Amino acid sequence: MTTISIIGAGNMARAIGTRAAKHGHTVELMSRDAARSQALADQIGHGATTSPYGTRPAGDIVVVAVLFAGALDVVTDYGDALAGKVLVDITNPFNADASGLVTSAGDSVADRIRAAAPADAHVVKAFNTIFGGAIADDKVVDAFLAGDNTEAKALVAAFVDSLGLRPRDAGGLEMAHALEWGGLLLVGVARQGAGFDLALRAEEI
Numbered sequence: 573m574t575t576i577s578i579i580g581a582g583n584m585a586r587a588i589g590t591r592a593a594k595h596g597h598t599v600e601l602m603s604r605d606a607a608r609s610q611a612l613a614d615q616i617g618h619g620a621t622t623s624p625y626g627t628r629p630a631g632d633i634v635v636v637a638v639l640f641a642g643a644l645d646v647v648t649d650y651g652d653a654l655a656g657k658v659l660v661d662i663t664n665p666f667n668a669d670a671s672g673l674v675t676s677a678g679d680s681v682a683d684r685i686r687a688a689a690p691a692d693a694h695v696v697k698a699f700n701t702i703f704g705g706a707i708a709d710d711k712v713v714d715a716f717l718a719g720d721n722t723e724a725k726a727l728v729a730a731f732v733d734s735l736g737l738r739p740r741d742a743g744g745l746e747m748a749h750a751l752e753w754g755g756l757l758l759v760g761v762a763r764q765g766a767g768f769d770l771a772l773r774a775e776e777i
Contacts, residue, residue: 706770
């Protein structure tokens with residue numbers, strides 16, 4: 573397996589980090605709050621480590637696991653430390669009451685991250701159509717991916733598959749905005765009584 577770097581120490585960082593560690597990956601956590609990162613690393617176990625915020629991540633895959641409003645700040649703070657990395661954008665850019673998005677077609681958070689990241693970094697949208705509970709519970713669910721670089725998307729798909737998830741290729745990065753709407757749809761279904769332990773699924777019939 574390999575090292576997966578996660579920037580953030582919230583619920584999604586916990587869910588993805590826990591599942592990655594259980595499936596044999598080394599997890600590196602990085603956060604502005606070093607104490608919180610260390611506490612999460614201790615909780616995850618399996619050799620999970622921490623590194624100072626802003627230093628070059630050890631993993632080729634870097635999961636940006638922060639709220640959408642802070643995602644660009646993270647990429648800007650890291651700057652050239654992200655050169656050559658595959659950045660996984662998991663954000664859902666909901667408006668204040670989660671009734672819509674603050675992004676538009678061609679201007680997804682993933683698009684913004686790509687514009688701010690080093691030229692040789694590649695962005696893949698993933699994990700935003702799965703609630704953290706379904707990830708942490710080790711359930712077999714679909715994980716939709718969108719990205720323009722074939723090799724980067726294949727690397728993320730292989731990581732997703734290694735976690736016991738089903739990678740579903742949604743196309744190029746222009747589909748990232750559609751996946752953000754998918755995240756909004758998931759919240760709408762959850763609010764109507766389905767609960768917050770869900771994932772979107774594409775079923776072959």
